[in-house]
Amino acid sequence: MPKLLSLLAFTLAVALVGPANAQMRGHGGPVRALAVTGDGRLAISGGFDQAAIVWGLDTGTAxxxxxxxxxxxxxxxxxxxxxxxTASEDGRIALWRLGLAEPERVLxxxxxxxxxxxxxxxxxxxxxxxxxxxxxxxxxAGGAARSLEGHRGNVNAVAYLTDGRVVTAGADATVRIWSAEGEPLSNVTLPSAVSALAVASDGEIAAAGADATVRFLDQAGGVRAPVELGPAPVIALALSPDGTRIAAAGAGGTVAVIDRAKAQVLYTLIGPGLPVWSVAWRPDGSELITGGGDRLVRRWDAATGAPIGPLAMPRPVDALAAFHGERGAEVFRACVACHSLKADEGPRAGPTLAGIFGRRIASLPDYRYSDALKRMDIVWTxxxxxxxxxVGPARYTPGTRMPEQxxxxxxxxxALMQFLEKATR
Known part of the structure; x- marks a missing residue:
């Protein structure tokens, strides 16, 4: 009964929230992943801030x-x-039921x-x-997973062919096809690392990555047509519901919509210039949904490429403006994307640094730390x-998820310590 009541409350929330907001703000870091439900009413986003958010698309509400x-x-x-x-940097996959606050199962x-x-x-x-x-x-339905081994390095992308075979691609610049049982069948090596895949119902494979080129491949690895988008790498691909178009999101802040049959760019979505990490279509093909480095989920008219609602958002206040000219503040600029300085700004990809000096490692209640950090006996000074x-995070705090720097x-x-003493009090 509690699960049923939660689901009913969730459904009512979808129906009753207020007017639409085409730019959806809620993540504390770049929006890394997107998916849209089959009825087109909801989107699920994943962020660098360790959160997943369920959105009402017609209302723009989290x-x-x-x-x-x-x-x-x-x-x-x-x-x-x-x-x-949802799947994460922590190596886990969580299966969720809409309306519930905890995963139903963890892989x-x-x-x-x-x-x-x-x-x-x-x-x-x-x-x-x-x-x-x-x-x-x-x-x-449960049971042991089958592991597909063969890539040399990171595996970045995975997709299914309509007959159940599996396609993978990775940093070793290979696109590989596996049987439904996980046996290797074939592979092709492309000119550079592959970050994204999309598979059409006719079996054609689109692959893209570091060299900013979308390649349309047959299942034998032959390239039917390359579409050069340069100069920035392609991060994500999404096939339109009718299979005629491919949306290619890039690190340069744009999304190219490509006619698949002609291998030609139809139009380009021009955003605020920050990387677009994720892209998805509404099921009727009328809209594209994107997520990027501006921490927003945005909606676009898929027929024209025009943004739905105002494209520009108020520029956020520069948290370091009061420390202009200080060397420590300039050093800290590399940390701004992941850490806030004020407690009321909450966590981003990393925890807030407000009050860091004198605080025990992994002790903030509103941030999920790795188990390795929780076991450490360090006080931040x-x-x-x-x-x-x-010495670097990997040596000083083994098991951390902090990027090595x-x-x-x-x-x-x-200079950085002097800055933090002032800015985090």
Whole structure:
């Protein structure tokens, strides 16, 4: 009964929320992944802030913010039975039921970040691609997963062909085809690392990545046509519901919509210039939904490429403006995307740094830390934070999800500590 009441409340929320907002703000970091439900009413987004958000698309309202993962949410997908899945930098895949605040089931087995998800055409299995060099096939009814081994390096993308065969692609620049049982069948090597895949109902495969070119491949690996989009890498691909168009999102802040048959760009969505990390179509093909480095989920008219609602948003206040000219503030600019300085700004991809000095590691109640950090006996002081940047997070805090970075200059480390002492009080 509690589950039923939660679902009823969720359904009523969808129906009763207020007027539409075409730019949806709620994530504390770049929007890394998007999926739209089969009825076109809801979108699920995943962010670098470790959160997944369920949106009412016609109202522009965040209906539910889900915090389970202990890392960036890199992939989301809708399952045919009404559930949805999220996958994360923490190596886990969570299966959710709409309206519930905790996952119904958690799939564990990957030893690295999960980068992509795909659902089998018959709805019986879920495929995942991960940076541990493998892909996995998970039976949704339960049971052991099958591991697909063969890539050399990160596996970035996964998709299903209509007959149940699996396509994977990765940093080794290969696109590989596997049987439905996970046996290797064929592979082709492309000129550069592959970040994204899309598969059409006729079996054609679109692959794109570092060299900013979308290539249309047959199942033998032959390239029918390349479409050069340059100069920025392509991050995500999405096939239109009718299969005639491919949307290619790029690190340069644009989305090219390509006529698949002609291999020609129809138009380009021009955003605010920040990377577009994710793209999805509404099921009737009328709109494109994008998520990017501006932390927004945006809607676009798929017929014209025009933004729905105002494209420009008020420029956020520069948190470092009061420290203009200070060396420590300039060093900290590399950290702004992941960490806020004020408690009321909450977490981003990393926890807020408000009150950091004197605080025990992994102790903020509103942020999900890795188990490795929770077991450490560190109190953050100017000395311990400086040491973190001197030797690097991987050595000083093994098991952290913080990107590896060091500050080699002792003067810059000292300037950063002086800045943090003032800015985080």
């Amino acid at each position: 209906l539910s913010v889900l915090r389970f993962h202990e890392g960036a949410v890199n992939a989301v997908t809708v399952l045919p039975d009404g559930r949805f899945a 564990e087995g990957h030893a690295g970040p999960v980068a992509a998800l795909a659902v089998a055409p018959d709805g019986t299995s879920l495929a995942s691609a991960a940076w541990d060099g493998s892909a996995r096939l998970w039976p949704l 100017p000395e311990t934070v400086a040491r973190l940047f001197e 060091t500050i080699n200059s002792a003067a810059d480390r000292e």
